[in-house]
Amino acid sequence: MANGATMCLAVSLSPEAAPSDPPDAGLDFSQLTRFVQEAEAAGLDMVLLGDSAPVAGGLNRQMRFEATTLVAALATVTSRIGLVAAASTVAHQPYNLARRFASLDIISHGRAGWNASMMPDPREAANFSRPEGFSGDDFRLRAEEFIGIVQGLWKGWDADALLFDKFGGRFFDPEKMHLLDHKGEYFSVRGPLNVARSPQDTPVLVMSGLSEPAMAIAARTADVVLLDEPSIEPAKAGDLKRRALAFGRRPEALKVLMNVTVSAAITAAPDLFADRLEECFRSKACDGFNIAMPFTSALDDFIGLVLPELRRRGLVQSGYSAATLRAHLGLAGEDRQ
Amino acid sequence: MNAGRGQMKLGAFLWATGHHIAAWRHPQAHVTAGIDIDHYIQLARTAEAAKFDMIFCEDAAGVREANVNIASQTSRSIGFEPISLLAALAVQTELIGLVSTASTSYNEPYGLARTFLSLDHLSGGRAGWNLVTSASQIEAANFGSTGLRPHADRYERAREFAAVVAGLWRGQGGYEDRSFSVRDPLDLPRSPQGAPVMVQAGASDEGRDLAARTADVVFTAAQTFEEAKAFYDDLKGRLAAHGRKPDDIKIMPGVAPVVAASEAEARAKHDELQELIPDDVGVALLSSYLSISDLSRYPIDGPLPQLPASEGMQSRQALVIEQSRRDNLSIRQLARHFAGARGHWRVVGTPAQIADELEARFEGGAADGFNVMPSYFPGELDAFATLVVPELQRRGLFRTDYEGSTLRDHLGLKRPA
Known part of the structure; x- marks a missing residue:
């Protein structure tokens, strides 16, 4: 159980961080499987899978897979590691998105998470019948309502709602199914979801691309x-936790991870990289890290050189002590009512 | 061949x-x-x-x-x-x-x-x-x-x-x-x-x-x-x-x-399943296929009533109505029949x-x-x-x-x- 003494560790692939054309563009499923299985063998908490909507003005990465379908497939070839897919609030309807992730969570036995970006991508709006795009406020307010609906739908069925009583003819207990009946500014969603309750209560909600107003959400x-390195300072994480407290949550119920890109330098000085992570973690600037890999082989270096050093210093747990992503992150039984 | x-x-x-x-x-x-x-x-x-x-x-x-x-x-x-x-x-x-x-x-x-x-x-x-x-x-x-x-x-x-x-x-x-x-x-x-x-x-x-x-x-x-x-x-x-x-x-x-290996076994298997359908479930399922909110207010052993055209599944509705007339089925019979194979x-x-x-x-x-x-x-x-x-x-x-x-x-x- 993570209790503040050990750091949360996520890894992600970010070919756009590669210095030139990424060597891994168009990774096939077996290569991605090897990457995720290697992270699992090392006991890392989760893999974050980006969605390939190209960054405005950037190279098209030509990933072959959409992230939620990729997570479904990866869930069947792994058993412990958390699997988090990015999915846009512009590209999906809240009911469909809630349903997809609820289903991923059952397929993975409680290891799924949704990475919701709070950064609008104008290119995406243009492909989803919104050529006019969104104003900043509009995107954020809509995303906030969207997230609330998704989290509400995830709680539509109580954990003990399903009875499976063949003889009595009662499949579920009607008292334990709840309509959402949401009517808001942007959406109207009746519910309930047609997927059972998550094995980990609800899929894990990861948020990224946060502007100052999005911090409150x-x-x-x-x-x-997920916070980017340049913006990280102890005050930021502390501020987020204070705000969480003000919303009636325990500070431990919100984990702040810093995005760190692995560079070629770690092979030269893994100790210095470990020092940097340790200093950041001990100063309470974050609860852990999302280590971004410009190419798959960078994972070998991180696991082979940096991770043993972090373990030696007692900063990272060895292996998994539980089954769900929420438990890996020390979030099980936190403030979800 | x-x-x-x-x-x-x-x-x-x-x-x-x-x-x-x-x-x-x-x-x-x-x-x-x-x-x-x-x-x-x-x-x-x-x-x-x-x-x-x-x-x-x-x-x-x-x-x-x-x-x-x-x-x-x-x-x-x-x-x-x-x-x-x-x-x-x-x-x-x-x-x-x-x-x-x-x-x-x-x-x-x-x-x-x-x-x-x-x-x-x-x-x-x-x-x-x-x-x-x-x-x-x-x-x-x-x-x-x-x-x-x-x-x-x-x-x-x-x-x-x-x-x-x-x-x-x-x-x-x-x-x-x-x-x-x-x-x-x-x-x-x-x-x-x-x-x-x-x-x-x-x-x-x-x-x-x-x-x-x-x-x-x-x-x-x-x-x-x-x-x-x-x-x-x-x-x-x-x-x-x-x-x-x-x-x-x-x-x-x-x-x-x-x-099943014999016709009698196959029929028995089918009957066993039909027996497990509660009447209210059968009638409700039939109602939803016909896009009618409540067929339960009609006598269950009587015929299907005249139905208005629906914005739902038009082709499915026609199929159900045709079958009920062809085989002279009551609501209960039709409901069981449809509940089984959904048309x-x-x-x-x-x-x-x-x-x-x-x-x-x-x-x-x-x-x-x-x-x-x-x-x-x-x-x-x-x-x-x-x-x-x-x-x-x-x-x-x-x-x-x-x-x-x-x-x-x-x-x-x-x-x-």
Whole structure:
């Protein structure tokens, strides 16, 4: 159980961080499987899978897979590691998205998470019948309502709602199914979801791309927040936790992870990289890290060189002590009512 | 070997605990199917070992029954979301096709095209999309407050939607029409089978017209040979107007088989399931298929009342009404009959009897194949795979091995340019 003494560790692939054309563009499923299985063998908490909507003005990465379908497939070839897919609030309807992730969570036996970006992508709006795009406020307010609906739908069925009583003819207990009946500014969603309750209560909500106004949404709703390195200072994480407290949550119920890109330098000085992570973690600037890999082989270096050093210093747990992503992150039984 | 129309196509239609409404109560039904991925992996492997062309999943973006007391007596309110389910099955199987239903009313073409293309890459070219326009008020209430769109509007949107998706799968972008705007081509590489297979299930006039333009496979419901033949001839006849040949589309009606070694055992098996249907569940299910809120206010042993035209499933409604008149059925009888097979063709008998029935429709030019709807899982899929499939193979009516590696290969469909 993570209790503040050990750091949360996520890894992700970010070919756009590669210095030139990424060597891994168009990774096939077996290569991605090897990457995730290697992270699992090392006992890392989760893999974050980006969605390939190209960054405005950037190279098209030509990933072959959409992230939620990729997570479904990866769930069948792994057993412990958390699997988090990015999915846009512009590309999906809240009911469909809630349903997809609820289903991923059952397929993975409680290891799924949704990475919701709070950064609008104008290119995406243009492909989803919104050529006019969104104003900043509009996107954020809509996303906030969207996230609330998704989290509400995830709680539509009580954990003990399904009875499976063949003889009595009672499949579920009607008292334990709840309509959402949401009517808001942007959406109207009756519910309930047609997927059973998550094995980990609800899928883990990861939030990224946070502007200052979006911080309040994260403090209220997120399980995990990803912050970029340059913006990280102890005050930021502390501020998020204070705000979470103000929303009636325990500070431990919100994990702040810092995005760190692995560079070629770690092979030269793994100790210095470990020092940097340790200093950041001990100063309470974050609860852990999302280590971004520009190419798959960078994972070998991180696991082979840096992870043993972090373990030696007692900063990282060895292996999994539980079954769900929420438990890996020390979020099980936190403030979800 | 048969010297007639070659070999039939077969789909394994996986749904909840089974297609029979009371399937979940059967002693041998896997009651936790909706939360057990390993169960589905096993079903997929069974279907693949029997050389089925594809697995077929239907879908609704909402629970199936608004009355929670009725719903709680069935297993259909919870289950896997089919695209994530098929993505998981894609990497746990090697050859069988993977087809999921998705609605044109509650998706955007760019997202849907991209998701199915991803499934196609994960499976090495075995994905297909079954287009539906969604006729239920329950679904509509999960997507805004405006309610269900009228039938004609839904099909207008579906026509545009299908055209945009087909273009995106061919690598095109840049659409601006009444319902949608899409600026870019998809950011994924081209499909391993040229494009995912397009399936369609609507049987109304608009549905048939749309199928004739865009579908590779049509899934339909037909009780009698004559109905099946009339639909088949009508749809194949519409293809020429769109520059297509009769063979460009495979028509696969649903069949709900109940099979056992002897006819008496098969009948007993069917009766056992029918006995498990509570009257209120049967009547509610019939009401929802007829888009009538409450058939329970009519005498259960009396005839079906006169019904107004519905904005829901027009073709399905016509089928139910026709059957009730033809067979002079009471509401209770009709409800039980429909609850069992949901308006699809039910065949109860020995492997040879079932093969005879399928052969007659196939050789008689009323079907190119069948979407098999086992009454409960896994038992009745196993029974079809181990009893009926070998009989069809012995008669030369079904393949003994896959001809290729993609769903288009299995179905004998052209690769789109």
